[in-house]
Amino acid sequence: MGEVSVQALRGVDFELFRGELVVLLGPSGSGKSTLLNILGGLDRPTAGAVHFRGRNLSQAGDRELTEYRRNEVGFVFQFYNLIPSLTARENVAIVTEIAKNPMKPEEALAMVGLEDRLDHFPSQLSGGQQQRVAIARAIAKRPGVLLCDEPTGALDSATGVVVLEALERVNRELGTATAVITHNADIAAMADRVVHVSDGHIASVETNAVRKSPSEIHW
Amino acid sequence: MRAINRKLFRDLWRMKGQALAILLVIASGVATAVMSISTNDSLRLTQAVFYRDYRFADVFVSMKRAPQSLAQQIEAIPGVLQAETRVVAAARLEVENYADPITGMIVSLPGNRPPLLNRLFLRSGRLPDPDRENETVVSETFALAHTLHAGDTLSAVINGRRRTLVISGIALSPEFIYPIAPGSLIPDFAGYGILWMARKPLGAAYGMEGAFNDVALSIAPGTNPRDVVDRLDELTRRYGGRGAYARADQISHRYLSEEFKQLEQMAFLFPAIFLGVAAFLLNVVVTRLIATQREQIAILKAFGYRNVDLAFHYLEFVLLIVAAGSLVGIGAGVWLGRNLSEMYLDFYKFPFLLYELTPEAVALAVGISAGSAIAGTLVSLIRAARLAPAEAMQPASPGRYHRGLLEVVAFAGRLGQPTRMIIRNLERRPVKALLTVIGASFAVAILVSGMFFTDAVGLMIDVQFKLANRYDLTVSFTEPTARRAAYSLSALDGVEHIEPFRSVPARFRAGHRTYMTSLDGHPPGARLRHLLDDRFERVTLPPEGVLLTDALADLLQIRPGELLTVEVLEGARPVRRVPVVGTIKEYVGVFGYMDLSALNRLMREGDLISGAWMTTNPSTRDGLFAKLRQMPRVAGATMQAKALANFQETMAQQMLTFAFFNTILAGVVAFGVVFNSARIALSERARELASLRVLGFTRGEVAYILIGEMALLTFAALPVGLLIGRGIAAFAIRNVQTDLFRVPLVIHPSTDAFAVGVVLVSALISVWLIKRDLDRLDLVEVLKTKE
Incomplete structure (x- = not known):
C-alpha cells in the first residue's frame, strides 16, 4: 500500500492580528489542527503561502521553522505535554533558557496563578494546574503568537474555566495574538473572532462585539 | 495463522532492531559455549582416541643404563600389563643448509615387531628397517620445520660419532603431542628434533647393546600408578634411575591437561556473561513492550483471553528471539570450534582432529540461554498476565519524579534543564541505570579479560628471556665435565663471554611432599643468568644453601630457613639436607638453585660443569657452530632467539585471531546494551522529546x-x-598457577585503551542509529496521543 494523500485544507485565507484572540471552531477532522500546525511551523502547506511578520514560512526549512517556533510561537496542547522529570519552574525554564527575551519562570507561573507551586513535579499537580504550567511555559518566551490545541479538552468545566482565564489574561496583558482550537462552541464567546472550519475550508467568520469573560462560560 | 500470532510477528518486526541486538548477544553466548565445549570435547576425544589406538603408556622412567634382565622384574611389578624397554639417546642433529645448532632425542623402536606402547602414527613412509643401520623416522614438527621428506638424509652425532641417517618415514607419537625439549621453556620446532630408530642400530651407536635406559609401562585399570612408580624407583635406583613418573606428570600430557582446564573455564565464564546480559536486555525490552501494550492486553482479556494465554504470548516473543539466537549461535559456535580446535594443532601435534559436537553440548547451551531468558523476563510476564482489564484500560500513571541528587549538589543550580532531565531520569530508575552500566561494562571486561593474556605472556617472556636469561647460546656436554672445558670454549672465535653451569636431576622432598626437577649450580656473580625477586631485582646467590622458585616453595610448603631434602638422581646419587635460603620469582618451570661450588661439594664429584652459557658475535656465529660440531663432548647447543621468535609469531597470530573475535563479541554486547537502552528511552520519551521540538x-x-x-x-x-575485567582475568589465571607456568596478572594501558575504544565505537554506532530515529520523530503525531 502506498502513501495516500489526503487534502486536509484547501483555499484557506486566514489572518491573525496582534493582540487578537481567535477561536477556531470545528468538528474533528475538519482540518483545524492542520491549520494550527501550519501556523505553528510544525507543518508546511503543499501549496499557498504563510507569512509571519513579513517572513514567508512556507519556504522555510527545518532549521528556520525550529528558529520560528523557538522565538515566536507558544504552544499549549490538549495533554499538556509537560516534562515529568522537571518541576513546574523547570518546565518553564527549559523554554526560557533558549529564548531571546524571556520573562522569568516565576513571573510566567505567577501570571497563571501558580506562584505557590513552583517546585512541584507534574505528577504532584492536578490536570488544570498542569495545563496552566503549560500556558506559563508557552508565554514565558513572550511569543508573537500563542497557539492552543483543545487546551480544555482533557479537563472538566470548572477546571477548564480557570485555564481559559489564564489564557485570557495573558492575551490581554501581553497582547499576544492567540488562536484557540476547540470543538466546544461555548468557548467561542471569549474570542474576538470565531472561525468556523469544516471539511478543510473556512466556512464562516463571525466577530464578537463583546468578549465574554471565561468565568461567564459554562459547558 | 492465528491473529494473536500475527500480532506476535508484527511486534517482533516492529522491534526488529532491538530483537536483532538481543539475538546477537544470545548468539554470542551460545556460540562461545558451543565453541569452547565442542573444542574441549573434540580435543579430549582426539587425545583419548590417539592415546588408546597408539597405546600411550601410563608410567615412565629413564635411567643411566640397565641390563635387559631388569625388564622381567619390571614386568613382574603388580599391576603392570606391559613394559617396553627402550634406548633413548641424546643427539646433535645436522640438517643441510641449516647452520644453527639442533639438539635431538632418538627413541628406539623394537624393530622386529610393532611397539607395545607409544606407537607411531606414520604420516608418510614406513618404519625403519631393523636390518638397515641408518634408517630413521622423523617427527612431523621437525620434518615440517626443515621441509624434510621420506628419502631425505640428515646427520646425527650420537655418542660423539656422526652418522648419516636416511629418513624412512614421518610420524607423530602420543608421547610428544606438545614437543618441548626437556628443560626448555618454549617449544622449538626447528631446533629440537625427535627421531625414532630401530633398537639394534641405536643400541649399538649409543653403547646400549643388551641394555636399555628407558622404560614405558602400561598398568591394569584400578592400579595406583603411585605404587608402580615407587617400585620402579626401587628397581632402577642402582641403574641410575632418574625418577619414575606417571602419565599425569608426563610433560606433553601435563601441558594438554592445563590447556583443557582453561578451555573448561572459558566454556563457562564467557557464555555466563553473554547470557546474563541477554537476560537483562530481554527483561528491559519485554517490560517496555508490555507497558506499551497495556491497553491491548486489557482488550484481549476483555474478550476472553486467559492469563496464561497472555503470559504465553509474551513468552513466545522471548523464545522466538532465543531460538533464532541459538540457531545463529550454534552455527557460529561450530565454525569457531572447528577453527579453534585447528588452532590448537599449532602447538599440540595431534595426527588428526576428531571434531565432535555432542547433542548434550547443544542442549546445554540452548537450555541455559532459554533458561536465563525466561528468568530475566518472568516477572514481567507474570505482571502482564495479572494485569486487571479495567486497570489496564487506563493509561499508566505519569512517571513520578522526586527531588534528589540535584537538590543536594552544590553546582546543580548552574545546570540547564536538559541536564536536569538526564539526571532525574537516571535517579528515577537507579536499578535499571545500574544494570545498564554493568551490562555495558561487561563489554569492556570481555575485552580486557580476553586480551590481557598477550600482556601476561609478554611479561613472562620479557622476564625469562631478557631479564633472567641474558645469554644467546647454551652449550651442554654429554657428561659432567671438568670446569676447564669452559676455557677451551671461551677460546673459540665469536665467543664474547662465557659462564659455566652445573645442572643435576633431583627430587626435592619436604615432609611428605616431593617434586622432581633440576638443581642448578651457577657461578657467583653470573652475568649471563640472573635470578630475580618479586620486583625483578637481581638476587645474589648465597655461597651455601638453596634458592627455590617461589612456586616450588609453595608446592613443597617450605619456607626459607627450613631444611630441604635433596635426592640427586645422577652420579653417586647423594641425598642431602640443604637449608632453603630464599625464593626467587620465575614464571616458567620450577627449579632449585645453588652456588656452583656448593653444588659440586654436595655432589662430591669435584669441580664439574654440565655446560656453559655464552654471548656470541652474530657475524661469526656460523663458524662457531661449525667448530662446536667438531667437539665430541658437546652434546648440543641451543639458540633461544629463533625459537622464541617463532613462538612469539605463532602466539601473536593466535592472539590476533582472539582479539578479532573478542572485539566482535564485546562490540555485540556494547551495542546490544546501549542500543536497547537508547531505543527504549526513545520510546518512553518520544512524546517528551517531540514536545521539546515543538x-x-x-x-x-x-x-x-x-x-x-x-x-x-x-x-x-x-x-x-x-x-x-581485572576480576575476570584474576579469576581466569587462578587455574593456571601451576608448576609448569604462572601467568601474571598484568594489563597494559594499551589493552585498557583498546577495550574502551571498542566500546565507545559501538556505543557511537548505537547512538547514530538512535539519532536517525530521533530525527524522524513525527512531531504532530506524537502530540495527538496521550501517554
Missing part, C-alpha cells in the same frame, strides 16, 4: 537529552568494566 528545541538539543544519558551511562561503564 517548543523550539533543535534536533541537536533534543538529541543531547537522550544521547547525553547514554553517554553518561557508557562513561560510567568504562571504569567499572576495567575493574570487572
